[in-house]
Amino acid sequence: MKYLDKSIIELHQLLKEKKIKPIELVEEAFERIENNKELNAYITLNKEEAKKQAYELENKEVDNILFGIPIAIKDNIVTKDLRTTCASRMLENFIPIYDATVIEKIKSQNMIIIGKTNMDEFAMGSSSRTSYFNPPKNPWNKEKIAGGSSGGSAATIAARDLPLALGTDTGGSIRQPASYCGIVGMKPTYGRVSRFGLVAFASSLDQIGPMSRNVYENALLLNAIVGKDEKDLTSALKESEDFTRLINQDITGMKIAVPNYFLSDIVSEEIRNKIKEIINMLENSGVTVDYLDVKYLENAVTLYQIIAMGEASSNLARFDGIRYGHSKENPENIDDLYYGSRQEGFGKEVKRRIMVGSYLLSGKNAKQYYNKALSIRDDMKKELTKVFEKYDFIIGPTTTTTAYNLTDSMDDPLKSFMDDVLVIPVNMAGLPGLSLPVGFSSDNMPIGLHIIGNNFEEAKIYQLASFIEKKLNLNLNPRGDQ
């Protein structure tokens, strides 16, 4: 039972030559998940359906590289007939009646959905500790957080339960847990992947993206999920492309910008040193690296809070106990139904964000905060886009620290946003960004490099990331065995 340590290319070859059957991969995945149960990476497992599907695939032609490959899905992406909770009591028993567009795509490739991964409630948080179903743990150290909000997806990939997972990223929720868990996580350009079927947190920032053990497999999954979707007006009209196509191509002559803010003292010294090491390595490989001041980066968290919470307060209004989701029993009247259902159904952080968001959009505040935030956001977008006139990439660390303890205080609401201070600007600008594991801290926790590309230049990001990955050749299996 060692198939799932193999690369997807190898698995594909074995499936194609009928040397293994999809059911073997599925059973192995469930076995590994069972062995790693204490990671609490999953909210719901899709055991029966996944096995049934695996058997059905035995009679089908292995027609694409992801055929029969097990995948985990973050639990805020709706899956028909498979419980989708958003890690909330509100949706504890919610069985969707339709598939998200990305799920349709995954099913059309005959990938096998193994389960729904743990996360922060409605993706609100950066440690997955706001989950109604208890937090997932970091496979590198089970005392530590897996990060968030896509903590379950990051943990299950890092633990080598299976090769691929989908996460979602509103303000770093793919890249930050990827960094904490030592895996590869990509937030594609806003509009690259359809949001239809992603339970909205902040509509203008949300994006679905791939999480994987390595760069190449990340690009493979991105290949499978992109495309214009008529059901999502914000999805981009882009020809499909092969995101692996630039991998292994020469990077000599490329130009990289490093904003001074990204290596300022908000970042731990250990991480700063690791990133500088990488920069040196790149410079020695024929890449130009310039340090520069990029305006507005330090405002990103504030802008994010206003925009994300404002939008969230509206997006989560639909959970009222009437049509689906948690509903207060025997309400006295309609107000009692609203108050009761939402009071019982939502956790503390979600309520806090709804309240702050509602406040920010109230009366004069909308102009003073939300509209102003949108306008500064435009400026920030322009400022970042300007960098790409001269440079191929912006890089820096993904996080300011490595994963911290699960028991650390959650009392400071700002702390959770500061975890994402380096990744949020990318969402604000709609740009693609990837976190790549580049080393370990003194206490053996992974450190991530953040690579930001220009709009729709994911392929180029993979080119640089795979170059570094190859150069470093790290052992990223927390159990140590390759």
Place this chain on the structure above:
Amino acid sequence: MTNYIPTIGIEVHVELKTKTKIFSSSLNGYGEMANSLTNVVDLGYPGTLPTLNEEVVNLAIKAATVLNCKIRRKMHFDRKNYFYPDNPKNYQITQSRTPIGYDGYVEININGTTKKIEIEEMHIEEDTCKSTHRGNKTLLDFNRAGVPLIEIVTKPCITSSEEAKLYLEKLKELLFYSDISDCKMEEGSMRADANVSIRKNLSDPFGTKCEIKNIGSISNVALSIEKEIARQIRLIEAGKTFKEETRRYDDKLGDTVLMRVKETGNDYRYFPEPDIPYLFITDEMIKNVEETIPMLPDERRKIYLEKGVSEVNANKLVQNKSLSDYFNTLLTENTNFKIASNLLLGDISAYLNKQEKQITQTTLTKERFLELINKIEDDSLTSKNFKDILDAILESTKSIEEIVTEKGISNIIDDSALREIIKKIIIDNPDSLADYKNGHDRAIKFFMGQVMKETKGSANPKLAMEILKEELN
């Protein structure tokens, strides 16, 4: 009692006649089984997103054009956030900051003069679902959720219930003629709210306004405004002050009743809808829409009057769009339009109503209708004859001439044949002839009656009377 000046503003919601809903692919229909025209988008399911029905944008451009509005070229949608069971997402997608149309007007004729009712703005939004209250339960029908609406808001420039009524009639006519909405107030596809306040002098600030919501017919709009004005006068005359209220018109009571006192700071937390990108209206889009606008009622009335149609008939024709459209096909012809309008609005309309048919569903082609008009005009067909052969005219494809011949009425109206019949009648009724000679008027009526009886009503009465008088004398 002092005279007060009323200030009235009217908001109208109109459901657009589209095939599908505004933000989903569900059908837009009325009277279907509850919740049969719904999908996950209409129900506000988690993860769903709105799409935008292009037909809605085109109809809104059309409405803006016929209401003489300026059209905004770059617009977005906004979310209006409020909790209500009929509001599936608990926000309504509407246009708050960038309504598609603004600064328009509608002209009404009041007491012989033309007045412009100014339109502040018109915007696109989605309808809510329909709630029905049964005891302590509320039933929700989401068929209406997501039906496209335009809301048309006037400036507070209306000063009487009569103006309000004329404005709504005109609005309805324009939207109906342009095929934007079927404007059925009884089915809720057109709904009106009126804001009413009064003050003593034009130089005074506006008085406290009250809003009368969801009035079910145009006549009730007029009635409710009158009642509301009277109520406010009573309060002010009694030295009382009152707060801004939302009221409704109670048909049985014949008066407005309080729904709720408006609270200050009604806060809808508007913000730009992030799920729908900016929309750009191009010259080409506007041009394409303009080409689909038919001749509007005012122009039709003007032309009909010029063609010799009476004012009453001109108005009646315009009230019936399919007849008016049919009538318009004659406009290039040289015919008697007065007779044409009489025929269409008289016996033909009666037939159509009885058969529940449209004129286009009969066999009366333009050519046959022109033939018919000619026959009536040159008296070769009387109105009685016409009535007798009406069914054949509207149901067979034979020429009018053929029908007339077939029914055996053509020879009778021949001059000499009629004279022979009349002569015989006079000879057969010597008593009546004597009466006539003695100056009894009723005798001539008796003879005419006999003539009609003998000719089965096919004689031209004018001609028959002439011949009768000649023969009697």
